[in-house]
Amino acid sequence: MDKKAEGRWQIADRRLKNQKSFDKIFIILLIGFLSLISIIVLLTGCQRSKVGITVAGSTSVESFAELLAEEYMRLHPDSHVYVQGGGSSAGMMAARTGVANIGMASRSLLSNEEDLHAATIAKDAIVVIVHPTNRVSNLSLDHVSQIFSGKIKNWKEVGGYSHPIVLVTREEGSGTREAFQKFVMKREEISLGSLVQDSNGAIRQVVSGDPNAIGYISLGLVNNKVKALKIAGVEPDPATIENGTYTLVRPFLFVFNGKPEGKAKAFLEFVLSPEAQNLLQKEGLVPVLRRPAQ
């Protein structure tokens, strides 16, 4: 063979050798990867039965339920509490069909849900929020309703600077929206032009970023980035909720299919205990248990 062909042969030969070892590496990696997967599959087991309980329903209750679950599992390291969203109505269905041990609702039971057993774990107020720089601090319920239905379109009509009002609401199907509709809008429809966000936290985000926005969230979610409005002069806080002067109040329910028993009952008892209720109160909810007078 002449020199050039010799060289080419050597290069090809080397490439072939590299390729072989390269491919060996790949086969090894592949086998390693597959065995890793099988190990995971084996380790995590394949039983369908859950060792814990599932709590599903309203997203308003969800974040508080998660907090409670975290604490419960800290106190009882062998238990598992899975918290899932899905909405109040979905939670009711989940409880009824057994998909969840406990359903969460942020509204009272409807007439067709009367067969379920509900326990109130806390009370929550719906608070109308605006940007901290908004001049308006107090609105009548009627004004709020007219704003959200689109009849009042500009802040100057209620005492603020002249600027179109930006409405923010929850999505259809949300328990919070239903409560707002029931307490505030009554027969009026929330304007179709309002911005829609799929969680109270997201509403808070939008309102905290837009000086002309108005929305509604749980009392427990109010922070220093938004301002809670007084309704007809009444400031929303635990005192006014307790004595009934602030009326936009809804119950947070744990719903069971029949009497609560077993692990679900244990969790419920924890949630109704003073420690848990304290936790909820710190987060801004109104506890259902009267605190001992000390």
Added chain:
Amino acid sequence: MEIKEKGIEKILLLVALSSIAVLGLITLFIFEEGLPLIWKFGLRAFILGERWVPSQGSFGIFPMILSSFWVTLGALSFGIPLGLACTVFLSELIPSSAAVLLRPAIHLLAAIPSVIYGFWGLVVIVPLVRNYLGGPGLSILSGSLILGFMILPTIISISEDSLRALPPYYKQGALALGATHWQTIWRVLIPAARSGIVASIILGMGRAIGETMAMIMILGNAVKMPTSFLDSARTLTTNIGIEMAYASGDHRQALFATGAVLFVIIMILNSLAIFLSRRRTG
């Protein structure tokens, strides 16, 4: 031995049918959930209805169809010029050594999760639009901008492939005849790569129509008919995404019906893209 070989062939056939099977299952289940509602409500009322108020049993998705249309159109009007510019930039205006570095970077950008783009849009673009252009900021304009950026890597990489796949004599011939570089690019190369570029645009359009999470973050999700680019809006995808978690009964079926309509639209676009790209290779 023969039996084993035949057996393996049969098994592989079954395996290969899996993609059709999955497609079939998807079609089946989506339509099974969604069609009863369209039947009950009426196809015309569903597609042309302007009111989406599930609590009152109104399920018109026309505002969503329009919004999907406008947002996609907006995204394309940002994405196509910028995409073509970057494509030309990559393949013709910079030395190929630099292009070799830049190309993987573009592929990388295509892999960045859309929620990151959405988040950035929420934090940077939305306030800009609100403060300088008016409206709530959460708007079709903001959505189009971010969506445009999201589909750029798709348009760029496929168009660039098409340009690079052109036989060199296209460029050489044009230059030899005395055309300037730009004239070559604009009048010879781009028209020659036309079908690949169009295919990339259709692919980008498909991605734009199907984008959900980032759009939920940026569009504002208002349910009325959009009247301006500064209006908040809700696309077919975000309609499903934002209400799916809570829906039950008729409402849920209506969301599946929305999915069915979206599915049909995408299938039509897809077939168009396949047809065009087959023509390119054929």
Added chain:
Amino acid sequence: MRARGSRYLTQAIAKVLIWIAALSTIGVMVIILFQVLREGLPVLSHHFFLDSPKDMGRAGGILPMIIGTFALTAVAILFAAPLGIGTAIFLREYTAESRISHMIRFGTDCLSGVPSIIFGLFGFVFFVIYLNLGWSILSGGLTLAAMILPTIISTAEEAIKSIPKSYREVSYSLGGTKWQTVTRAILPSALPGIFTGIILSVGRSIGETAAVILTAGSTLLMPTSLFSPVRTLSVHFYILAREGISMEMAYGTGAALILLVLFINTIAHVLINRYIRHRV
């Protein structure tokens, strides 16, 4: 001549405009990544990676999300890789262009265009409800498998297609059966390309959010079995970012996401280059 002058003027203007457009586009993309990384990198500590989230996600780390992401991707690949590679082998080695192969390709092409929310709806109604798997790693992984199947099929096909005919001819001439040819002559050489396709799919499924939320749930807890619900990194990022629970954690998760995707894509590119150079 005036005409000649104006041609060059047009060219100059066009080139300047394109430079501006291209540089600003690339610039914006870089800014997006830069901003998230700048805010997020300081948050990354080994606590962040190894702890579970505490206090509704305001503190602690993202370990369950990392595990969730990994588990979902593993399940997806476990199901999609054999199906995808098998399909590619069938299309390339066992059939010629026929009705069947056209149908299969059509199905694959269509599947690759279906938006993720539709996959989410499908996964929800089929895996979560119909097959009663519930919100779980299994449901999420199977849904993701359906999403990445087309990608694996097309990259595997490309890899197998690029193997020279001589490999097959030699194998047959030595008396090998079709299957032996496939497993001994073709697959070993095609593996790098196939592997690359798998890695690219991994990158895509990591960023997937819509389909995952609807099928794997969104719990903060550490998953204990394939049937546990779980939150992936993208889902966690999405929820943190939207609810404003903790911007710090959101940026941190975002940075982790970006780094992960960067890492995976870089590996894929290194592999593609080495593989292409190996093809003699």
